[in-house]
């Protein structure tokens with residue numbers, strides 16, 4: 001870690017420039033520093049929640065004085081006459097004067113984008129290990145964060161076991177389908193309607209707002225020939241579309257699609273969201289792709305609709321490209337989890353030789369998973385320290 005060398009304030013005290021060894025420097029605004037002061041009157045020492053509002057900080061806050069010693073920055077704010085110490089490492093980690101624009105469609109460095117060459121073994125954990133061992137759980141959850149997908153093997157062949165998978169990191173999201181739902185297929189060789197019935201890779205429930213951000217699919221029977229599970233990195237598909245057709249990518253990000261599910265009885269779910277959602281600064285955020293649930297799209301202006309449909313078609317072709325998909329056959333007691341905001345899942349067709357396929361599915365959310373992972377990673381760091 002580079003040492004903090006010096007800090008000088010602007011003449012009006014509104015900006016502070018901080019210098020580290022090696023010529024690194026970053027500018028900070030007085031208001032930003034005051035709002036992010038780590039002292040116990042500003043931030044709770046127990047849960048790090050802010051204890052004041054911006055109204056509690058004078059609008060004319062400036063830096064009266066700034067000194068550096070022992071790798072700490074000490075700032076005296078006027079007119080409060082309040083002195084606050086900032087650790088050098090914290091300032092480096094939170095510097096905002098160093099980032100260039102990332103461009104449209106950027107992704108977090110925490111993520112790795114993949115295609116059909118991806119080796120499923122890299123994200124495959126043993127059920128019992130992941131259940132019993134915190135390190136194994138940490139590695140497995142880190143795989144979900146990085147790749148948006150992971151698998152477990154050798155779990156119990158028992159109805160409802162998928163709930164135990166969710167409870168390893170968080171909570172099931174109950175929906176109108178219940179805590180979990182059944183995915184059962186009986187392949188009847190005398191009924192050709194059941195043969196070759198594949199399911200295009202898709203994200204689940206785009207008609208919900210917010211969508212369930214995780215899905216677990218757990219296998220209890222799989223004696224049918226075929227019916228392999230397939231997953232596709234939707235971010236990889238979106239980035240390929242961007243490379244091939246930037247305008248088409250732009251259309252799918254800029255306009256909302258409509259999604260709808262009308263169930264029996266009292267269920268009617270609708271949403272108005274883009275197929276490729278970006279954050280305001282261009283980060284790839286959510287993929288929604290599900291031909292069964294796409295309603296009439298009415299938010300694209302007439303002049304852009306032809307281009308929009310061409311991009312929608314091309315995105316589907318990319319998703320269907322076998323070079324993008326990772327396939328595997330789930331055995332009873334195996335399951336996989338997908339980040340439903342990123343990774344699409346589907347199923348290959350069956351041969352007409354008979355057999356059954358019984359999966360159970362449930363939804364959960366990434367906030368719980370990422371929270372569990374973060375705590376495991378901090379515990380790991382503390383153990384090393």
Ligand code: FE2
Pocket residue numbers: 202203204345
């Ligand atoms: Fe699905």
